[in-house]
Amino acid sequence: MDLYVTRMKKIVLSLLPLYIFSTFTLADENLETEAVQLLQAYLQVDTTNPPGNESRAVNFLAKIFDEEGIQYNSAESAPGRGNIWARIKGGNKPAIILLHHSDVVPANEEYWDFDPLSGEIVDGYIQGRGALDMKGLGISHLANFLRLHRLNKELNRDVIFIAAADEESGGKYGMGWLIENRPEAFEGAALLLNEGGSGYRSKDGITFSVEVTQKIPVWLRLNSVDQPGHGSSPRTTSSVSRIVEALNIIWNSPFDPRIIPEVEKVFADRSESLDEPFKSKYKNIKSSIQDPVFMKELQEVSPSSHALTRNTCSLTRMNGSIKINVVPPTAWAEIDCRILPDNKPEEFIAKIKDLIKHTEVEVEPLMIGFPGSSPIDSELYLTIERFIKSNYPGSKLSPTVSTGFTDSRFSRGIGIASYGFNTYIYEGNESSGIHGNNEQINEKRFRQSVGDLSLILDDVVYD
Numbered sequence: 001m002d003l004y005v006t007r008m009k010k011i012v013l014s015l016l017p018l019y020i021f022s023t024f025t026l027a028d029e030n031l032e033t034e035a036v037q038l039l040q041a042y043l044q045v046d047t048t049n050p051p052g053n054e055s056r057a058v059n060f061l062a063k064i065f066d067e068e069g070i071q072y073n074s075a076e077s078a079p080g081r082g083n084i085w086a087r088i089k090g091g092n093k094p095a096i097i098l099l100h101h102s103d104v105v106p107a108n109e110e111y112w113d114f115d116p117l118s119g120e121i122v123d124g125y126i127q128g129r130g131a132l133d134m135k136g137l138g139i140s141h142l143a144n145f146l147r148l149h150r151l152n153k154e155l156n157r158d159v160i161f162i163a164a165a166d167e168e169s170g171g172k173y174g175m176g177w178l179i180e181n182r183p184e185a186f187e188g189a190a191l192l193l194n195e196g197g198s199g200y201r202s203k204d205g206i207t208f209s210v211e212v213t214q215k216i217p218v219w220l221r222l223n224s225v226d227q228p229g230h231g232s233s234p235r236t237t238s239s240v241s242r243i244v245e246a247l248n249i250i251w252n253s254p255f256d257p258r259i260i261p262e263v264e265k266v267f268a269d270r271s272e273s274l275d276e277p278f279k280s281k282y283k284n285i286k287s288s289i290q291d292p293v294f295m296k297e298l299q300e301v302s303p304s305s306h307a308l309t310r311n312t313c314s315l316t317r318m319n320g321s322i323k324i325n326v327v328p329p330t331a332w333a334e335i336d337c338r339i340l341p342d343n344k345p346e347e348f349i350a351k352i353k354d355l356i357k358h359t360e361v362e363v364e365p366l367m368i369g370f371p372g373s374s375p376i377d378s379e380l381y382l383t384i385e386r387f388i389k390s391n392y393p394g395s396k397l398s399p400t401v402s403t404g405f406t407d408s409r410f411s412r413g414i415g416i417a418s419y420g421f422n423t424y425i426y427e428g429n430e431s432s433g434i435h436g437n438n439e440q441i442n443e444k445r446f447r448q449s450v451g452d453l454s455l456i457l458d459d460v461v462y463d
């Protein structure tokens with residue numbers, strides 16, 4: 001009897017890898033072709049932000065939903081700033097959201113070799129602003145959403161598609177507005193896929209990154225007031241001298257380095273591809289940050305890695321007099337601070353106020369993000385991990401921390417485990433097109449990414 005059970009166990013166990021493998025091998029060529037055509041058309045919709053005009057994207061998507069018989073909702077947060085969302089009903093498990101932003105950053109045509117609104121395919125690349133950031137991923141979401149609707153198979157959870165406005169200018173008219181004004185769009189959701197991570201093929205193989213948390217933006221304006229006068233007769237202080245002093249203090253008071261667990265993992269992963277002495281320094285990042293020489297080197301070699309080790313402030317804007325010989329009554333500056341995701345923005349602002357107190361410069365918050373990070377043991381993260389192990393054996397998967405921000409900070413703020421992940425695999429310096437010139441996506445690898453996403457989603461939405 002015992003022997004029989006052991007044998008049965010062996011058979012079941014030997015079938016298990018096959019089973020896991022088979023759950024991730026069903027791609028649909030027609031779907032991929034449809035996705036390519038949809039992306040070409042979506043790239044031709046001008047949603048350059050500013051001004052945005054995302055209602056054009058809403059019209060584009062609404063037409064597709066109408067044709068498919070999919071119910072949807074849409075709302076403008078301001079004239080022309082449209083948002084659209086749709087839901088396919090499923091079982092009781094917590095819903096999953098496929099989120100993308102429909103706006104794109106401006107393109108300086110002078111430096112482009114093709115029309116940023118072209119959507120044409122040339123030499124195997126689909127061309128246009130937004131191909132990578134992030135209409136490509138948006139269409140991958142859409143194609144898969146349409147597919148789930150058409151299959152009409154019982155889902156174990158609701159699947160929600162959202163195209164939000166305004167991400168490129170901070171999300172105030174997009175996700176920020178939706179969460180405040182249309183909370184029903186997020187009802188029952190606990191998982192979310194968004195931009196922020198992807199695959200990358202280097203000479204050492206493929207590395208996939210899943211963004212699980214990000215630094216919190218704290219954008220501040222410093223305002224000062226003092227006696228105005230003639231430029232020929234300076235007083236002991238002025239509105240401008242106060243601002244300059246405050247900026248000096250902030251610039252010369254680096255915040256203490258501190259390593260959060262997510263960042264420790266990022267450095268450990270990166271250490272593997274480095275040579276000594278950086279290899280050991282990265283591996284032991286918690287002790288390395290005590291060494292000021294290393295910290296200076298790190299900032300010189302990789303400002304973005306350095307920014308993961310502490311809170312930062314970049315001095316970015318300032319304004320004084322409109323005339324060279326007039327001492328102005330007021331002056332201001334703006335600073336772009338980013339704090340670690342476990343910090344409290346209010347406490348950080350209080351610290352800044354305290355630092356510059358004696359200058360009498362006032363601190364005005366302009367935009368504050370939400371703290372939050374997503375666990376690496378959720379159903380979605382584990383599915384991504386299993387998929388990569390099974391379909392890209394030998395490749396690496398790392399959770400990452402972003403120094404920038406995405407709309408995920410809004411969804412993390414309401415407790416939705418949000419992951420920055422695109423199945424697209426970058427090669428070479430392709431990503432330089434993001435916010436840069438000649439943005440384009442490789443057609444073959446885009447097709448693959450659409451198919452790969454469908455395999456991951458199937459695993460999450462079907463029992």
Ligand SMILES: [Zn+2]
Pocket residue numbers: 101133134167195
């Ligand atoms: Zn983006």
